[in-house]
Amino acid sequence: MTTINDxxxxxxxLISEVEDEDVLEEINDKMLPFNENMNSLLQSDTVEDFLTIYEDMNIKDSAVLKCYNLDTTKELEEYIQKNKVSFDDLKIEATQATCEALKFAIYDSEEEDEY
Structure with a gap:
């Protein structure tokens, strides 16, 4: 089973493989909101806290960490209940979404750098 540490x-x-300092700086800039949101979600103590933090991100329109392709926090809550997602798995999914965002940021930044 994949863990947050993994x-x-x-x-x-992925970051260590980026050789160009300018590209690395661009990636870090792109990743800042993703990392902030992920860290906020990971600091939650309960599913209810997680959902509250997620709702606040949606209200502030800063929910750049949309790992569930769901439009509302209510839909996320229904997803959790329907699929019996544990709190630990919820945090793992949020971390995995950040990793996927990083992969896209690296790809985009390296592509831009080629031109």
Whole structure:
């Protein structure tokens, strides 16, 4: 089973493979809101806290960490209940979404740098 530590290691490895300092800086800038949101979600103590934080991000229109392709927090809550997603798995999914965002940021930044 994948853990948050495994995903964090993967993200560190992805970042370490970026050789161009300008590209790395661009990636870090792109990732700032994703990392902030992920860290906020990971600091939650309960599913209710997680949902409250997620709702606040949606209200502030800063929910750049949309790992569920759901439009509302209510839909996320229904997804959790329907699929019996544990709190730990919820945090893992949020971390995995950040890792996927990192992959896209690296790809986009390296593509831009080529031109």
């Amino acid at each position: 995903i964090n290691k993967e993200m560190q490895e």
